[in-house]
Amino acid sequence: MNLSGVTIACFASSYAVSLALEVASLRRRFGWHRMVMLVFAAIGVVLHLVYLVNLAQGAVTPLASPAEWYLMVALVLAGLYLWGSFRWPHLTLGIFLLPLVIVLVAVGWGASREPFTAQRASLVWGQVHAWSLVLATVTMCVGFAAGLMYLVQSWRLKQKLAASPRFRLPSLELLERINSHSLGLSTALVAGGFASGLALVSLRHQGEANYSLLADPVVLGLAAMQLWLLAAEVFRWIYPSARRGRKVAYLTLASFGFLVIALGAMLRTSSVHQAEGQLSVVSGQVPSASGGNANSFTTDH
Amino acid sequence: MVGCSHHASAVAVREQLAFTPEEAAEALATWKAAHPQCEAVLLSTCNRVEFYAASDFDALPPCPGLLARHLADAHHLELDEVRPQLVTLRDEQAVEHLFRVAASLDSMVLGEPQILAQVKEAYELASRLGAAGPLTHGCFQTALRVARRVTNETMLHRHRVSxxxxxxxxxxxxxxxxxxxxxxxxxxxxxxxxxxxxxxxxxxxxxxxxxxxxxxxxxxxxxxxxxxxxxxxxxxxxxxxxxxxxxxxxxxxxxxxxxxxxxxxxxxxxxxxxxxxxxxxxxxxxxxxxxxxxxxxxxxxxxxxxxxxxRAARREEIPAAERIIHEECQKFFAEARHRLSAPVIASLRQGFDAPKQAELERLFNKLPELDDKARQEIAYFADRLVNKMLHPPMESLRDESKNGSPRGLLTALKRLFQLEG
The missing domain is CATH 3.40.50.720 (NAD(P)-binding Rossmann-like Domain)
Structure with a gap:
């Protein structure tokens, strides 16, 4: 079977159908509702994977462009949704996770496909950097979804609304645990991504007098997010009530806000980022060894 | 089916007629000894006592009075005392009622899950004692399947009410x-x-x-x-x-x-x-x-x-559950009616097979030079011809079974082809 013609629209529409069925199931379910929903989600994941494999063919490294990066985050989230739906079949997870997946796919569709140049010497650092930030983004998205679910669940329980077979969320205890872990894990992953980014910058710009780290909005956005996460961890450590309930949910929602700012900065400035010959901290790729101007970036194709 | 339930009988009456598993076993054994040709299953819960009996299509249907007397005798009660409290359902009505009971649509607490297990236990007890037979097997097994469909395809059982x-x-x-x-x-x-x-x-x-x-x-x-x-x-x-x-x-x-x-x-x-x-x-x-x-x-x-x-959410699920029951009833009755025609189909096939075999033998005797392959081809041709000739009457019987009893068509077939039985 020739799968080279798989496009973003293929898997995006699969996810959209799955989400539509999730929404419809709040009102009414037919006999094969869940199976159809999961089949569409599974088809979406498979096509998504095929698309990324097709995209990676010919590139020196995986995650070679911002588009791939967003699509990879979306794929991991879609995979988590699929796994969660099998693991907890009675829970309403898609309403919270699938919109995130679809938004990320849409952003990936609009994001730059221009690959960054790769420098073999920095390939390891580049991969550590990119994967750390992909996983941090996934963790924060999961934390965000869990935070939202926590607030909805808590509100429903305060309003004395019993769980319904059509709309059932994980328990507050489990959501609190997911929130808490996602905060801790994303702090560590962002720190890893940030540190490896700095290592890449120092490799790339060694001896350049005119380079300023503080001029890169992506670096600044990421630094702000890192600072926020560290502050949140310290806050949780010294204030026990912040380890529980709605406060953890608020912390994860705020962290997601910082993530959106960092990603927005990357999306808005990635072309400038490349053109100026600076290192993309988020992309995890290294410009060619030939210089620091716009023309020095070479594609790997 | 003869019995009483919370719909029309007071708890005092249901208590009088209720059976423990041991009593139910004894009642079934007595019934079987007295009426070996008649299948029976006894369902007794705190909300209902129902005695289901069935006999083969050729035999006379079980008399409701006999069933009522058996229930009364099992509790040493006078028939006249018990009879006014009992409801009688026949044929399609009884089967549909059983499906509704198993799916808990007839329960006091709509959608309560215990009734399915109770129906299953009653059926298993009758099977163990040999009181159940082909008709009750088909009926109760379908009832259990209907109940599972209602559970899986509707939200009836998923809303808690205590x-x-x-x-x-x-x-x-x-x-x-x-x-x-x-x-x-x-x-x-x-x-x-x-x-x-x-x-x-x-x-x-x-x-x-x-x-x-x-x-x-x-x-x-x-x-x-x-x-x-x-x-x-x-x-x-x-x-x-x-x-x-x-x-x-x-x-x-x-x-x-x-x-x-x-x-x-x-x-x-x-x-x-x-x-x-x-x-x-x-x-x-x-x-x-x-x-x-x-x-x-x-x-x-x-x-x-x-x-x-x-409770309101459960009530909203009733139409979906009723649809399943209606669908399953139609299917069950069509199959049951079609089974009526099985002996006629067998006779019809036999009626065609015997002359086919005789004609083949005659032909092979007349043409001894035919090799095995040719003989096989000729026999295959004869089989196909018989099957094709039988196909239209069988299809007509199936269609007739879907809409009602095929007795008229069966009689016509018997007369046309001079079938026995």
């Missing part, structure tokens, strides 16, 4: 993932607290503390639930440590006010989630405590409202 089950499964279960390590505090002692505790223990709750004004009563309850008893003076400390609280005192006013909670309990809890089930009337907990962070407070009225919503 206060303790709603409290624990629909509320406490939404707060806590696991009850094994949760501290359960029971204040006072009431029947509903007892039932709620049972649910919690089933879910794994092990750490139970009972606080009661009467220390002896507290100790007795604690021993019953393998928990510990605590004095009322320690109530605030126990509340601070608790995750789940069930309160059922007979106090005339709240035993925990908002101020007490804020000053003595909340600081120690540090917003740890607390599920409070206030089953007392008047309430033991000030309702304003429910607005505190991390506190989920439910009174009996809140739960009753949730139960009512669930």
């Amino acid at each position: 206060i303790p089950s709603v409290a624990i499964a629909d509320f406490a279960g939404q707060i806590f993932e696991d009850f094994r390590a949760k501290q359960v505090l029971v204040i006072g002692a009431g029947e509903m607290a007892d039932e709620t505790l049972r649910y919690l223990v089933d879910l794994g709750a092990r750490k139970i503390t009972i606080v009661n004004r009467n220390a002896e009563r507290a100790r007795a309850l604690a021993a019953e639930w393998s928990g510990k008893a605590a004095s009322l003076e320690r109530l605030h400390l126990e509340l601070a440590a608790a995750d789940v609280v069930i309160s059922t005192t007979a106090a005339g006013e709240p035993i925990i006010t908002l101020q007490t909670f804020r000053e003595l309990v909340a600081p120690a809890r540090q917003q740890r989630p607390l599920f409070v089930l206030d089953l007392a009337m008047p309430r033991d907990f000030d309702p304003a405590i429910g607005d505190e962070l991390g506190v989920y407070l439910y009174s009996i009225d809140d739960l009753a409202a949730a139960c009512d919503r669930n």
Whole structure:
């Protein structure tokens, strides 16, 4: 079977159908509702994977462009949704996770496909950097979804609304645990991504007098997010009530806000980022060894 | 089917006619001995006593009076005393009724799950004793399948309707993932607290503390639930440590006010989630405590409202369940009617096969030079011809069975082809 013609629209529409069925199931379910929903989600994941494999063919490294990066985050989230739906079949997870997946796919569709140049010497650092930030983004998205679910669940329980077979969320205890872990894990992953980014910058710009780290909005956005996460961890450590309930949910929602700012900065400035010959901290790729101007970036194709 | 249920008979009548499993076994054995040609299944629950009997299509149908007499005799009652309380359903009506019973559409609490197991037990008992036969096998197995379809394809059974089950499964279960390590505090002692505790223990709750004004009563309850008893003076400390609280005192006013909670309990809890089930009337907990962070407070009225919503939600599922039953009934009756035609089809096939075989033999004798391959081809041709000739009458019989009894067509076929039986 020739799968080279798989496009973003293929898997995006699969996810959209799955989400539509999730929404419809709040009102009414037919006999094969869940199976159809999961089949569409599974088809979406498979096509998504095929698309990324097709995209990676010919590139020196995986995650070679911002588009791939967003699509990879979306794929991991879609995979988590699929796994969660099998693991907890009675829970309403898609309403919270699938919109995130679809938004990320849409952003990936609009994001730059221009690959960054790769420098073999920095390939390891580049991969550590990119994967750390992909996983941090996934963790924060999961934390965000869990935070939202926590607030909805808590509100429903305060309003004395019993769980319904059509709309059932994980328990507050489990959501609190997911929130808490996602905060801790994303702090560590962002720190890893940030540190490896700095290592890449120092490799790339060694001896350049005119380079300023503080001029890169992506670096600044990421630094702000890192600072926020560290502050949140310290806050949780010294204030026990912040380890529980709605406060953890608020912390994860705020962290997601910082993530959106960092990603927005990357999306808005990635072309400038490349053109100026600076290192993309988020992309995890290294410009060619030939210089620091716009023309020095070479594609790997 | 002859029997009575909560719809038309008082509980006193149902009690008189109810069977224990042993009594049901004896009644079935007696029936089988007296009527070996007639299949029977006896369903006896607290809400119904129903005696199902079936005989082969060729035999006379079981007489309702006979069934009623058997029920009366089994309890040493006069038939005249029992008969007015009994309902009789025949053929399609009886089958449809059984499907509705198994799917719990006929239950006192719509969608209650126990009835399916009770129907299954009744059928298994009859099968074990040899009282059930091909007709009741088909009917009860289909009924069990219908009930499973209704369970899987509708939400009828998924809305809980008793206060303790709603409290624990629909509320406490939404707060806590696991009850094994949760501290359960029971204040006072009431029947509903007892039932709620049972649910919690089933879910794994092990750490139970009972606080009661009467220390002896507290100790007795604690021993019953393998928990510990605590004095009322320690109530605030126990509340601070608790995750789940069930309160059922007979106090005339709240035993925990908002101020007490804020000053003595909340600081120690540090917003740890607390599920409070206030089953007392008047309430033991000030309702304003429910607005505190991390506190989920439910009174009996809140739960009753949730139960009512669930009951209404179950009622909304009735049309979907009725559709399944109607669909399955149609299918069941069509198959049953089609089975009526099986002997005629067999005779018809035999009627065609015998001359076919005779003609083949005659032909092969006349043409001895034919090799095995040619003979095989000719025999294959004859088989195909017979099958093709039989196909239209069989299709007509199948179509006729879908819409009603095919007896008319069967008679015509018998006369046309001079079939026996």
